[in-house]
Amino acid sequence: MILLDSLISPKCRSSYLKVPESIKMILRLGLYQIISMDRVPASAAVSESVELAKRYGHKGTAGMVNAILRRFSEEREELIKRLNSWNEQDIQQIATHTSHPEWLVKRYVEEFGLEKAVSILKANNEPPPQSFRVRDWAKLEAEVSSGRLSIEKSLYNKDGVVVGGSFQKNIEKFKYDGDIVPQDQSSLIAASLATGATGVVLELCCGRGNKSEAILKNIDNNAFIVNADLSISKLRQIREMKSNRLNPICLDAVKPFPFIDIFQFIFLDAPCSNLGTIRRHPEIRYRKSEGKITEMADIQLQLLTNAAGYLAKGGRMLYAVCSVEREETVEVVEKFLSVHPGYRSLDIGSTRPDLVEGGLTDCGNLRILPGNYGMDGFFASLIQKKE
Numbered sequence: 096m097i098l099l100d101s102l103i104s105p106k107c108r109s110s111y112l113k114v115p116e117s118i119k120m121i122l123r124l125g126l127y128q129i130i131s132m133d134r135v136p137a138s139a140a141v142s143e144s145v146e147l148a149k150r151y152g153h154k155g156t157a158g159m160v161n162a163i164l165r166r167f168s169e170e171r172e173e174l175i176k177r178l179n180s181w182n183e184q185d186i187q188q189i190a191t192h193t194s195h196p197e198w199l200v201k202r203y204v205e206e207f208g209l210e211k212a213v214s215i216l217k218a219n220n221e222p223p224p225q226s227f228r229v230r231d232w233a234k235l236e237a238e239v240s241s242g243r244l245s246i247e248k249s250l251y252n253k254d255g256v257v258v259g260g261s262f263q264k265n266i267e268k269f270k271y272d273g274d275i276v277p278q279d280q281s282s283l284i285a286a287s288l289a290t291g292a293t294g295v296v297l298e299l300c301c302g303r304g305n306k307s308e309a310i311l312k313n314i315d316n317n318a319f320i321v322n323a324d325l326s327i328s329k330l331r332q333i334r335e336m337k338s339n340r341l342n343p344i345c346l347d348a349v350k351p352f353p354f355i356d357i358f359q360f361i362f363l364d365a366p367c368s369n370l371g372t373i374r375r376h377p378e379i380r381y382r383k384s385e386g387k388i389t390e391m392a393d394i395q396l397q398l399l400t401n402a403a404g405y406l407a408k409g410g411r412m413l414y415a416v417c418s419v420e421r422e423e424t425v426e427v428v429e430k431f432l433s434v435h436p437g438y439r440s441l442d443i444g445s446t447r448p449d450l451v452e453g454g455l456t457d458c459g460n461l462r463i464l465p466g467n468y469g470m471d472g473f474f475a476s477l478i479q480k481k482e
């Protein structure tokens with residue numbers, strides 16, 4: 096959108112800001128078809144856009160759409176050439192050509208360096224793989240043997256698969272029957288960090304329970320989970336899973352809980368900016384601001400601090416967010432540990448040595464940059480209450 100707007104706006108006689116949103120959409124759609132879709136003739140893109148502009152605007156706006164898009168269709172070859180050669184060292188050009196707001200580009204360049212920043216921003220524009228957690232391997236494997244499905248088993252999760260290419264439509268039936276559940280592989284890694292947890296596990300901010308079953312598969316067979324979230328409608332879906340080892344409860348996780356400090360494991364999947372999931376939710380980049388990141392970081396610190404009080408001695412807590420922003424990740428954990436000497440950080444590399452190359456920070460936190468290992472961006476830190 097940012098790239099398309101940067102091309103359209105200079106062609107408008109009056110201010111582009113004043114163009115109604117519906118007409119901007121029509122111009123963007125038209126231009127996108129002209130420069131990025133080989134099978135749509137530019138003339139068809141122009142005339143269809145003009146028809147839309149008549150329907151959603153008036154004669155004047157239709158004339159404007161016609162004039163602007165015709166110019167683009169005349170300059171098409173030249174324009175495409177220009178778009179293919181941009182300067183990957185220049186912040187403004189990176190922002191325009193990867194269609195990210197400049198503040199986000201600057202942030203990533205400062206945090207990860209130019210090369211890694213550009214690779215994250217490009218990965219954000221790639222279609223995400225169809226990633227799943229498998230519930231019924233037998234059914235899935237029968238389909239694979241019959242040649243109707245091709246799956247790629249995840250190297251990082253025993254129940255993870257990626258389905259690609261032309262087989263994607265064959266997967267719908269399995270999704271519908273609940274044999275597989277859409278889930279990014281990075282969140283399955285987080286669930287694997289609960290391995291061996293015993294007794295009562297508290298899953299905070301569990302939402303619809305997307306990770307609950309995955310956590311359940313990793314914890315001790317006799318352990319059970321108390322799944323807590325603020326949203327009662329999301330919790331209903333956990334009840335529908337009909338497992339007597341999942342126990343949904345509605346609570347506000349920044350307020351005192353109706354429990355004592357008995358939990359051997361707490362899984363806190365905190366609300367966050369979600370900036371690690373841009374490829375699945377491309378619009379996030381246009382909606383978030385830097386202020387939102389710091390606002391979320393304050394809430395995350397409150398959640399972490401409150402939850403830590405309910406750990407049993409020696410108990411562990413996983414703090415997780417689908418973001419790689421410093422304020423929401425390492426800074427939350429550092430701030431907590433700096434004023435709570437009764438807790439320590441554990442090295443995730445000792446449980447997941449397979450992630451040492453590229454999946455962990457120097458301090459042993461899990462940090463998957465968007466696109467790394469083909470996964471969404473994710474952060475998790477393991478904290479233990481000292482004995």
Ligand SMILES: C[S@@+](CC[C@H](N)C(=O)[O-])C[C@H]1O[C@@H](n2cnc3c(N)ncnc32)[C@H](O)[C@@H]1O
Nearest residue numbers: 300301302305306324325326347348364365366
């Ligand atoms: C990142 S989502 C996690 C969703 C879920 N774990 C999943 O895997 O899909 C954050 C969740 O936190 C919940 N939440 C936000 N603020 C909360 C609070 N103060 N107390 C409890 N839950 C909260 C939201 O309802 C949302 O379901």
